[in-house]
């Protein structure tokens with residue numbers, strides 16, 4: 001598959017590029033092509049240095065990458081995602097779009113601050129063409145751990161979406177990442193539950209002097 005990672009130059013985008021490049025063509029996207037190309041070269045070198053398989057990691061502008069991709073990962077901060085997608089709307093057709101976006105703000109502690117639609121995923125679906133299949137997942141995965149390829153991530157990953165085939169594709173992609181277990185979380189309307197766990201996990205980590213907390217259902 002061809003996977004475009006919007007915001008692929010940032011913290012969690014790197015981890016997805018490194019973890020999926022062994023089996024898929026990765027398009028690292030940025031608002032600045034030069035930044036995307038540099039990041040793609042850096043990720044390729046990490047894999048080559050480790051002697052790991054790499055189908056290809058290419059740096060691209062957002063528009064080209066979306067048009068070429070089967071799957072588009074939204075790895076940009078909530079504050080920028082809606083205006084970015086409104087601008088890029090004509091580039092979408094029927095791709096699977098994975099939202100890991102968490103709308104949260106920091107007062108004394110981190111708080112979940114969803115839009116009127118109820119969650120970032122539902123707002124994103126509203127902005128994109130109807131033919132695009134939005135799947136919501138990975139909100140509770142640590143960027144730092146994802147990029148550390150030696151780590152097996154003993155986390156559960158809840159996957160929400162209204163299109164069953166798209167949800168299965170994302171669950172299969174999740175199984176490709178060492179030790180992550182995908183769990184079907186129901187329709188996209190349930191996304192607010194997993195999005196809202198992220199500020200809670202961050203607050204737990206701060207209060208209890210822990211880091212990179214994830215979720216595991218036993």
Ligand SMILES: NC(=O)c1ccc[n+]([C@@H]2O[C@H](COP(=O)([O-])OP(=O)(O)OC[C@H]3O[C@@H](n4cnc5c(N)ncnc54)[C@H](OP(=O)(O)O)[C@@H]3O)[C@@H](O)[C@H]2O)c1
Pocket residue numbers: 006007008009010011012013029030031032035036074075076077078079080081084100101102103138139140141142143144
């Ligand atoms: N970090 C985590 O551990 C983690 C875990 C789970 C979920 N998430 C979610 O994943 C998403 C990305 O998180 P992150 O920590 O990787 O973010 P980040 O490093 O701060 O940003 C990722 C990339 O987004 C682009 N970007 C930044 N501001 C933007 C704006 N206003 N408009 C459009 N693009 C913008 C930048 O790429 P260019 O400048 O190259 O375009 C940047 O490299 C967020 O929605 C976050 O809630 C993060």
